[in-house]
Amino acid sequence: MEELKQNNQIKAGKNTSTKGLDIIIIGAICLVFFLCPLFFTGLVAQGMGFEKLLLFYFLVLLGVVAWVTKGAILGELTLKRTPLDLPILATLVVFAVSTIMSISSKDSLIGSYGGSSKSLLALVIFILFYYLVINNLSKERVKTVFWSAFASGTVLTLFSFLQLIKIYMWPASFTHAQSFNPLGSLSELTMYLVIILPILLIAAAQTRELMPQARKAPVYILKILSGLIVALDLAILALLNGFTFWPVAIVSIVIVLMFFLSKIIKITNNNLLIPLFVFLALIILLVLGNFNIATLNLPAEVSLSRGASWEISRNSVMENPIFGSGPSTFYYNFSRFRDLSFNGSPLWNMRFDNASGIVFELLSSVGVLGTVAVGIVVLIALSITFLTLIKTEEKSVNSILLALFASLISIILFALLFAQNGSIILVNVIISVLAVSVAIIMYPEKFKTLKLSFRSSAKYALALAAIFLCVSAGVVVLFTMGLKMYMGDIYAKKAIDDQVVDSKILKLQRAISLAPYQDSYYLGLANNYMSKANQIALAGGGQAEVGANLSLAIENGKKAVEISGNKAMNNESLALIYENASFYTRGALEWAENLYKKVMELDPSNPVPYLRTALINMARANAETDKTEQGYYVGEAVKFYDRAIEKKGDLASAYYGKAIASEKLSNIDDAIEQLKRASLIAGNNIDYRFELGRLFFNRGVAQLNLNQTATKEITESEFTVEEEGGEGDELSVKPDQLTGNVVGRNEDLDIAEALFLNILSVSPNHANARYSLAVMYRKLGELDKCREQLSALMDILDQKTADVVREQFADILK
Numbered sequence: 001m002e003e004l005k006q007n008n009q010i011k012a013g014k015n016t017s018t019k020g021l022d023i024i025i026i027g028a029i030c031l032v033f034f035l036c037p038l039f040f041t042g043l044v045a046q047g048m049g050f051e052k053l054l055l056f057y058f059l060v061l062l063g064v065v066a067w068v069t070k071g072a073i074l075g076e077l078t079l080k081r082t083p084l085d086l087p088i089l090a091t092l093v094v095f096a097v098s099t100i101m102s103i104s105s106k107d108s109l110i111g112s113y114g115g116s117s118k119s120l121l122a123l124v125i126f127i128l129f130y131y132l133v134i135n136n137l138s139k140e141r142v143k144t145v146f147w148s149a150f151a152s153g154t155v156l157t158l159f160s161f162l163q164l165i166k167i168y169m170w171p172a173s174f175t176h177a178q179s180f181n182p183l184g185s186l187s188e189l190t191m192y193l194v195i196i197l198p199i200l201l202i203a204a205a206q207t208r209e210l211m212p213q214a215r216k217a218p219v220y221i222l223k224i225l226s227g228l229i230v231a232l233d234l235a236i237l238a239l240l241n242g243f244t245f246w247p248v249a250i251v252s253i254v255i256v257l258m259f260f261l262s263k264i265i266k267i268t269n270n271n272l273l274i275p276l277f278v279f280l281a282l283i284i285l286l287v288l289g290n291f292n293i294a295t296l297n298l299p300a301e302v303s304l305s306r307g308a309s310w311e312i313s314r315n316s317v318m319e320n321p322i323f324g325s326g327p328s329t330f331y332y333n334f335s336r337f338r339d340l341s342f343n344g345s346p347l348w349n350m351r352f353d354n355a356s357g358i359v360f361e362l363l364s365s366v367g368v369l370g371t372v373a374v375g376i377v378v379l380i381a382l383s384i385t386f387l388t389l390i391k392t393e394e395k396s397v398n399s400i401l402l403a404l405f406a407s408l409i410s411i412i413l414f415a416l417l418f419a420q421n422g423s424i425i426l427v428n429v430i431i432s433v434l435a436v437s438v439a440i441i442m443y444p445e446k447f448k449t450l451k452l453s454f455r456s457s458a459k460y461a462l463a464l465a466a467i468f469l470c471v472s473a474g475v476v477v478l479f480t481m482g483l484k485m486y487m488g489d490i491y492a493k494k495a496i497d498d499q500v501v502d503s504k505i506l507k508l509q510r511a512i513s514l515a516p517y518q519d520s521y522y523l524g525l526a527n528n529y530m531s532k533a534n535q536i537a538l539a540g541g542g543q544a545e546v547g548a549n550l551s552l553a554i555e556n557g558k559k560a561v562e563i564s565g566n567k568a569m570n571n572e573s574l575a576l577i578y579e580n581a582s583f584y585t586r587g588a589l590e591w592a593e594n595l596y597k598k599v600m601e602l603d604p605s606n607p608v609p610y611l612r613t614a615l616i617n618m619a620r621a622n623a624e625t626d627k628t629e630q631g632y633y634v635g636e637a638v639k640f641y642d643r644a645i646e647k648k649g650d651l652a653s654a655y656y657g658k659a660i661a662s663e664k665l666s667n668i669d670d671a672i673e674q675l676k677r678a679s680l681i682a683g684n685n686i687d688y689r690f691e692l693g694r695l696f697f698n699r700g701v702a703q704l705n706l707n708q709t710a711t712k713e714i715t716e717s718e719f720t721v722e723e724e725g726g727e728g729d730e731l732s733v734k735p736d737q738l739t740g741n742v743v744g745r746n747e748d749l750d751i752a753e754a755l756f757l758n759i760l761s762v763s764p765n766h767a768n769a770r771y772s773l774a775v776m777y778r779k780l781g782e783l784d785k786c787r788e789q790l791s792a793l794m795d796i797l798d799q800k801t802a803d804v805v806r807e808q809f810a811d812i813l814k
Contacts, residue, residue, distance in 0.1 A: 018070045018073055018074060021066045021067075021069055021070040021073070022070070022136075024062065024063065024066040025063050025066045025067055025070070025132070025136045026136065026137075026141055026144065026145075028059045028060070028062045028063035028066070028132075029059075029063060029132065029133055029136065029137065029145060030144060030145055030148040031059050031148075032056060032059050032060065032129070032430055033145055033148040033149040033152060033430060033434070034148040034149070034151055034152045035055060035059075035152070036052050036055060036056050036059075036152075036426055036427070036430060037052075037152045037153070037156055037182065037183070037192065037423070037427055038152055038155055038156055038159075038182050039051060039052050039055050039182070040052070040182050042172055042174045042175070043490045043493060044486065044489035044490055044492070044493050045489050045492040045493040045496055046113065046114045046116070046489050047114065047184055047422060048182065048183070048184050048422070048423055049114075049116075049117060049184060049421065049422020049423045049425075049426070050114065050116055050422070050489065051486075052422075052423055052426050053116050053117055053122065053422075053426055054482050054485070054486055056125070056129075056426055056430075057125050057478065057482055058479065058482065060125050060128055060129045060132060061125075061128075061475045061478060061479060062475075063132045063136075064128055064132055064471060064475070065471060065472060065475050067132060067135070067136060068467060068468050068471045068472070069468070071467075071468070072465075072468045076451055077451070077467065078135065078449050078450070078451050079131070079135060079449065079450040079451075080134055080135055080440070080447055080448075080449055080450075081447055081448040081449060081450055082134065082440055082447055083380050083384060084130075084377060084380055084381065084384075084436070087373065087376045087377045087380060088127055088130070088377060090373045090376075091123070091370070091373040091374055091377055092123065092124070092127060094323065094366060094367075094369045094370045094373050095120050095123050095327055095366060095370060096120060097323055098323040098324055098326050098327060098365070098366045098367065098370060099120045099326055099327060101323050101326065102325065102326020102327070102329060103325045103326055103329055103332050103566040104326060104329055104332070104564050104565075104566055104567070105326070106517055106563060106564065107119070107326070107327075107328050107329055107564065108120055108326035108327040108328055108329060109121060110485075110517070111328045112328045112329065112331060112353060113518060113519070113520040114353070114421075114422070115328045115353055115354075115421065115422075116328075117421065117422060117425040117426055118327055118328040118361075118365070118421075118425070119327055119328045120327055123327070126429050126433075129429075129430070129433055130433050130436070130437070133433055133434065133437045134436075134437045134440060134441075137437050137438070137441060138441065139394065139397060139441060139442070142397050142400060142438055142441065142442075143210060143396075143397070143400065145434060146199070146210075146400045146403075147203075149196070149199055149431070149434070150199055150200065150203050150226075153196040153199060153200055153229070153233075154200070154225070154226075154229045156181075156182055156183075156192070156196075157193065157196075157200075157229050157232050157233050157236065158229070158232065159181070159182065160181045160182075160189060160193075160236055161232045161235065161236055163175075163177075163178060163179075163180055163181060164178055164236065164239050164240075164296065166178060178296055178297060178298060179297075179298050179299055182423075183423045183424065183427075184422055184423050185301055186240055186243045186298060186299075186301060187243050187301055187303075187418070188422070188423050188424040189236075189240070189243075190236075190237060190240050190243045190244045190245070191245075191414050191418070191424050192423075192424065192427055193233050193236055193237055194237070194244070194245070194248055194249045194252065194410055194414070195252075195407050195410045195411055195414070195427065195428070195431060196233070196407070197230070197233055197249060197252060197253070197278075197410075198252050198253070198255075198256055198402075198403040198404075198406035198407050198410075199403045199404070199407060200226060200229050200230045200233055201230055201253070201256060201274065201275055201278055201403070202256070202399050202400065202402065202403035203222070203226040203403075204223060204226035204227045204229075204230050204274050205267060205271045205272070205274040205275055205399075206267065206271065206399040207219050207222050207223040207226060208223075209395065209396065209399055210396070210399065210400070212396065227274065230274070230278060234278065234281055234282075234285075237249065237285070238285055238293050239293055239294060239296065240298075241285070241290070241291060241292065241293070242290070242298075243301070245414070245417070245418070246282060246285060246286040247286070248410050248413045248414060248417075249282050249410070250279070250282045250283065250286065251409060251410070251413065252406040252407065252409055252410045253275060253278055253279045253282060253406070254279065255402075255405065255406045255409055256275050256402060256403070256406050257275050257276065257279055259389070259402050260272055260275060264389070264390060265389075265398050265399060265402055266395070302347055302350070303352070303354070303356055303418070303419045304334070304352040304354065304355060304356050304419065305345075305356060306356045306357060306360075306417075308338065308339065308342055308356075309355040309356045309357055309360040309361075310360060311337070311338070311339045312333050312334055312337045312338055312339075312355065312360070312364060313333070313355065313359075313360040313361070313363040313364045314363075315336075315337035315339075316333040316336070316337050316363065316364040317363050317364070317367065317368065319336075319337075320367055321367055321368055322367045322368060322369055323366060323367045323369060323370065324362075324363070324364055324365045324366045324367035324370060325364065325365055326365060326366075327365055327366055328365065329365055330352075330353050330354060330355055330361050330364055330365055331351060331352070331353040331567065331569075332566055332567070332602070333364040333365070334351060334352050334353065334355075335351060335568040335602050335603040335606070336602060336603070336604070337364075338605050339605065340605050340647060340648075342605065343605060343606075343607065343647060343648040344648075344650075348648065349608070351568070351569060353421075354419040354420065354421050355419065356417070356418060356419050357415070357416055357417060357418070357419075358374075358415040358416060358420060359371060359416060361420075362374055378412065381408070381432065381435070381436045382408065382409075382412070384436060384439045384440060384443070385401070385404070385405045385408060385435050385436060385439040386405065387439075387443070388401060388438075388439040388440075388442050388443045388444075389401050389402060389405055389439070391443070391444050392442045392443070392444060393444075394442055397438065397442055398442070400438060401435070401438050401439060401442060404431065404434055404435035404438055404439075405435060405439075407431050407435065408431070408432055408435045411428045411431060411432055414428075415428065484514045484515060485514070485515050487514050488510075488511040488512075488513075488514035488515035488518065488521070489511070489515070491507045491508070491510045491511035491514070492507070492508065492511045492518075492520075492521055492524065494507045495507035495508045495511065495524065495528075496524075501528055501531050501532045501535065502532070504524075504528045505525060505528050505529065505532070508521055508524050508525040508528065509525065512525065517563060518563075519559075519560040519561075519563040519564040519567065519570055520560075522556045522557070522559040522560040522563070523556070523557065523560040523569075523570060523573050525556045526552075526553045526554070526555075526556035526557035526560065526573070526574070526577055527553070527573070527577075529549045529550070529552040529553035529556065530549075530550070530553040530577055530580060530581075532549045533546045533547075533549035533550045533553065533580075533581075534580070536549065543584065546584055547584045547585070550577075550580075550581040550584050550585060551585075553577050553581070554574070554577055554578065554581060554585070557570075557573060557574035557577045558574065560573070560574065561574055566602060567602075568599050568602040568603040568606070571595050571596075571598045571599045571602065572595070572596075572599050572608070572609065574595055575591075575592040575593075575595035575596050575599065575609075575612065576592075576612075578591045578592035578595065579592045579612070579615075579616065582619065589616050589619065589620065592612075592616060593613055593616050596609040596610075596612055596613045596616075597609075597613075605647060606647065607643075607644035607645070607647035607648040607651050607654065608644075610640045610641075610643045610644035610647065611640070611641070611644045611651070611653060611654055611657065611715070613640045614636075614637040614638075614639075614640035614641045614644065614654075614657055615637070615657070615712055615715060615716075617633045617634070617636040617637035617640065618633070618634065618637045618657070618660070618661065618664075618711075618712070619712070620633040621633035621634045621637065621664060630664070631665065634661050634664050634665055637657070637661050638658060638661050641654045641655075641657045641658045641661065642654075642658075650681045651681075652677075652678040652679075652681040652682035652685065652688065653678070653714075653715045653716070655674045655675070655677040655678035655681065656674070656675060656678040656688055656691065656714060656715055657715045658674040659671040659672070659674035659675040659678065659691070659695070660708075660711045660715070662674060663695065668695060668698060668699050669699075671695055672692065672695050672696065672699065675688060675691055675692040675695060676692065678692075679692050686759055686762065686763055686766065687714045688714075689755055689758065689759055690755070690756070690759055690766070690768055690769055690772075691708060691714065692755060693751070693752040693753075693755030693756050693759070693769075693772065694706045694708060694733065694752070694772060696748045696749070696751045696752040696755065697748070697749065697752040697772060697775075697776060699748045700743075700746050700747075700748030700749035700752060701743055701749070701779055705735065706733050706734070706735055706772055706775065707733065707734055707735070708732060708733055709732050709733065709734065710732040730767060731767045731768060731771055731797060731801055731805075732768060733768050733771060733772060735775055735808075743779055743780065744780075745780060749776065749780070752772075752776065753773065753776060756769040756770075756772055756773045756776075757769075757773070760773075764792075765796050767793060767796050767797060770789045770790075770792055770793040770796070771789075771793055771805070773785070773786075773789045774786050774789040774790050774793065774809065777789065778809070778812065783812055786809070786812055787812060787813070790805070790809055790812070790813060793805065794806075
């Protein structure tokens with residue numbers, strides 16, 4: 001008897017000691033649903049999705065440690081066996097193999113920069129979260145978690161509405177914009193509002209059923225609050241009409257109404273009016289089409305088209321059919337397999353790391369096996385949720401399950417149709433896990449369990465001890481790594497915001513010391529060393545100091561390429577650094593050319609590497625004194641310009657480059673024809689218009705030519721700055737001789753004059769146009785017009801350049 005009494009006391013003591021762990025577990029789960037959609041600090045460079053994911057990691061690992069510790073204290077760990085176990089295991093294995101075989105194991109393991117939610121690590125934490133919820137959520141706790149999700153949706157809806165009407169509740173200045181919201185983009189916000197709408201709706205329509213023991217007053221207050229939040233949700237969706245996909249919202253509410261109207265889930269007639277009102281409102285908003293309730297100053301958002309996504313996934317499957325290129329590596333597939341037709345779109349010079357639809361992205365990144373495995377998990381989850389919904393008789397929870405089932409349908413539809421990244425992926429996962437977990441908990445038939453016990457046998461005792469130690473060690477490692485990643489990205493954000501190059505460099509060095517595996521940090525550091533070298537050179541600094549900074553730029557660029565060698569952007573950025581260092585570094589142009597060849601392999605449809613290789617050959621031609629060598633390099637440049645045009649037929653900068661090459665070969669007629677094409681394609685580009693006028697002027701006079709000293713910058717302008725060109729207040733042309741015989745007017749000079757005057761009507765401070773007119777009028781003997789242009793020109797130029805011009809026109813300005 002005494003021994004039995006002692007055992008009971010020990011058991012009671014254990015139960016008491018695990019109550020605190022239970023609070024931690026359910027607290028962590030509730031905080032996931034409440035905090036993750038809302039959390040942001042604005043301190044990191046990777047954005048809010050990265051912040052939310054790290055918070056999710058922390059809360060899940062905290063809950064898992066408490067759960068395993070509870071098992072160790074009680075002497076046993078009970079695991080529910082569910083129909084999803086084997087499909088989840090298969091998915092994990094496929095993703096792991098795909099990561100091992102990935103084109104970038106680093107990106108597949110922890111995620112590409114800004115795409116951590118698609119990595120193998122994220123998948124592991126998602127799976128841990130599923131098992132944490134499924135094994136610790138009870139019927140009594142379902143409502144607690146539901147109200148946590150409801151509270152999060154309420155706060156986020158209210159905050160977003162106030163933002164749109166320019167009432168900024170958060171003091172941080174970066175939040176003071178209509179478009180700001182805790183999800184990131186406006187598209188993600190509208191997806192979230194559609195997904196959370198059934199949860200808000202059920203809270204409003206079934207308040208009494210969800211709170212049967214509560215007094216009338218709190219129930220009525222909560223009901224009114226829920227109804228207002230539903231109305232605000234609809235108002236935001238209407239205000240963001242251009243970002244809202246109404247059919248998905250309608251489908252989710254139709255599902256809710258079907259179960260209510262069929263009496264599978266009971267609802268009073270008065271409460272039924274609420275979902276009916278929402279349904280009718282959505283139908284009206286859909287039928288109204290492209291309308292604007294209010295004029296909002298909102299940024300445009302772009303994404304890859306579904307047609308382009310399908311072409312990329314189809315081509316990538318042909319090369320990597322089984323395991324794909326690796327999780328979180330769609331950026332590689334986009335560059336490698338995009339079709340030439342993409343170059344005809346306005347977004348031709350952008351690189352996308354998300355496909356428009358999860359199927360397209362899965363096929364590209366984890367192949368057919370990964371896509372099938374994920375598809376099986378989704379189908380089983382959907383069927384379990386549906387079957388539980390029609391079988392369960394738990395009146396207090398079936399409304400919650402209905403809301404989660406409708407949200408799950410919305411999640412699947414959005415994932416199939418639109419790009420998914422960052423915040424919305426995390427929201428999708430946590431709500432899907434809750435829907436499946438509630439369905440399994442409420443399923444009429446009991447699922448089997450697996451018990452690992454210290455008491456049953458030494459084998460299980462060792463297994464449980466090993467699990468406890470591994471989980472504890474893993475949590476410590478992951479927490480430390482996550483903290484270092486977060487701190488590193490804070491320094492990266494500070495470097496972006498800083499205006500001083502030396503300070504930027506220092507902050508990026510700190511970021512690299514905390515996260516030395518991030519190629520983006522090395523690339524940023526390389527570009528800043530390049531900027532510093534340019535600043536020193538412009539300030540007249542020593543060649544040794546310039547060279548030292550260029551060497552550091554090259555060194556860090558190489559590290560970025562070493563980390564992610566199959567990322568086209570890394571190779572292209574390093575090639576640009578070599579180009580800029582060519583004056584100080586022997587063999588730099590050859591290195592740049594080799595890197596552009598690598599870019600051509602990684603991004604074969606992109607015309608830019610061909611264009612830049614052409615510029616390299618033009619630079620070689622300009623450095624040569626031998627006419628034969630000059631002609632050879634110019635010929636090579638023309639070949640690459642032609643290849644760039646093959647990739648993109650309306651690439652104005654390639655036609656301009658060909659014009660300069662023809663001018664170099666003294667074939668001015670062909671140069672004019674090429675520039676006519678460039679000007680026709682880029683009708684708003686003032687630089688091309690001026691260059692065409694310059695060539696007409698050169699052909700119209702016999703002895704004097706205007707030479708352009710910024711041909712490389714003009715060629716680059718189409719893919720480095722706005723197509724229209726700059727204001728043109730700097731002088732970049734000069735005559736090859738100061739004087740010459742007076743000539744009479746001819747057609748070429750008339751065209752040149754008209755082009756120059758047209759430029760001045762658009763941009764009065766265009767120095768090159770005014771200078772060229774002054775040269776032309778002196779050549780024509782029209783000195784009054786020449787003086788007029790020179791007078792206006794002096795107000796534009798800096799003092800040093802103005803003095804040079806006065807000296808050139810001393811005979812007229814005396």
